[in-house]
Amino acid sequence: xxxxxxxxxxxxxxxxxxxxxxxxxxxxxxxxxxxxxxxxxxxxxxxxxxxxxxxxxxxxxxxxxxxxxxxxxxxxxxxxxxxxxxxxxxxxxxxxxxxxxxxxxxxxxxxxxxxxxxxxxxxxxxxxxxxxxxxxxxxxxxxxxxxxxxxxxxxxxxxxxxxxxxxxxxxxxxxxxxxxxxxxxxxxxxxxxxxxxxxxxxxxxxxxxxxxxxxxxxxxxxxxxxxxxxxxxxxxxxxxxxxxxxxxxxxxxxxxxxxxxxxxxxxxxxxxxxxxxxxxxxxxxxxxxxxx
Ligand SMILES: NC(=O)c1ccc[n+]([C@@H]2O[C@H](COP(=O)([O-])OP(=O)(O)OC[C@H]3O[C@@H](n4cnc5c(N)ncnc54)[C@H](OP(=O)(O)O)[C@@H]3O)[C@@H](O)[C@H]2O)c1
Ligand SMILES: *[C@@H]1O[C@H](CO)[C@@H](O)[C@H](O)[C@H]1NC(C)=O
Ligand SMILES: *[C@@H]1O[C@H](CO)[C@@H](O)[C@H](O)[C@H]1NC(C)=O
Ligand SMILES: *[C@@H]1O[C@H](CO)[C@@H](O)[C@H](O)[C@H]1NC(C)=O
Numbered sequence: 001x002x003x004x005x006x007x008x009x010x011x012x013x014x015x016x017x018x019x020x021x022x023x024x025x026x027x028x029x030x031x032x033x034x035x036x037x038x039x040x041x042x043x044x045x046x047x048x049x050x051x052x053x054x055x056x057x058x059x060x061x062x063x064x065x066x067x068x069x070x071x072x073x074x075x076x077x078x079x080x081x082x083x084x085x086x087x088x089x090x091x092x093x094x095x096x097x098x099x100x101x102x103x104x105x106x107x108x109x110x111x112x113x114x115x116x117x118x119x120x121x122x123x124x125x126x127x128x129x130x131x132x133x134x135x136x137x138x139x140x141x142x143x144x145x146x147x148x149x150x151x152x153x154x155x156x157x158x159x160x161x162x163x164x165x166x167x168x169x170x171x172x173x174x175x176x177x178x179x180x181x182x183x184x185x186x187x188x189x190x191x192x193x194x195x196x197x198x199x200x201x202x203x204x205x206x207x208x209x210x211x212x213x214x215x216x217x218x219x220x221x222x223x224x225x226x227x228x229x230x231x232x233x234x235x236x237x238x239x240x241x242x243x244x245x246x247x248x249x250x251x252x253x254x255x256x257x258x259x260x261x262x263x264x265x266x267x268x269x270x271x272x273x274x275x276x277x278x279x280x281x282x283x284x285x286x287x288x289x290x291x292x
Pocket of ligand 3: 161207
């Protein structure tokens, strides 16, 4: 108990201060004006809402998902809302050839890339894990591996623009939850990969920001159907959620939290992890890997 008081509380306090006073720069919608943005999983839900915000802000957007019909509608609505340009490229993210080529095509359509918003997920229902290896593989491929492939393909353009990668994750990618093991595995993997890459970018001076978005329950049709009768909690609005994700990316924040209470947010921030990451970084001979 004494230990708790002596160390844990001050550290928590520091984090609290960090979260609430580190709002260094204020978001302005003009920050996105003329910016070239890719949004994946944009045929519905949070992705669709992000496309509309970006359109209103005057960005160039390329949206993707599998359903052409929905994407067509999203693109025409984006144009109505004032997008600098709007295009869609339909395809399935388990097809890594499509995934790689998609980024190149999107870059050609917009003449570069400023922000890559990775948001799509494969469908999954809430259930006890019943040895469905194929569903684990599908989740890892669509929800994780394709994110890596997309960011690898986008990196040359993002380096040129000092751009941003925005990774949409979940509370289920930070804490263990029953009934969604394959989904959780893929979301934890995103944190492991992209948070590690962020450390590398920082020491190798790659000026591409990585924003991990930790979302609580959001009122998309998919989520409402999935949790119905299984998980009781109020859902936050997808439009506001979409805006917070864009803000986090534009402000180059490392992580954003949306749809959870203040206390949940504070604990999810995991001060112990952040402290250890800082301390362990000193043990590496990273200079060995930096070729100037
Ligand atoms: N809603 C929530 O409560 C909640 C909570 C935490 C985190 N999140 C995260 O927020 C993000 C968006 O969630 P959402 O609720 O908006 O989901 P959603 O409405 O179901 O949208 C998912 C999008 O991904 C696309 N998609 C699905 N399978 C695909 C595939 N194999 N290849 C390419 N695209 C595919 C879908 O379009 P097609 O079917 O046309 O391909 C759709 O555009 C996800 O990363 C999710 O994990 C959501
Ligand atoms: C996802 O959707 C496909 C096609 O509709 C269906 O066959 C599959 O069972 C669904 N998977 C899960 C885990 O719900
Ligand atoms: C990227 O950042 C570097 C260093 O701050 C700057 O010199 C360069 O002009 C920037 N490039 C763009 C396209 O903003
Ligand atoms: C990185 O890029 C951002 C956005 O262009 C710029 O504001 C910032 O000064 C750059 N940082 C460094 C260290 O070059």
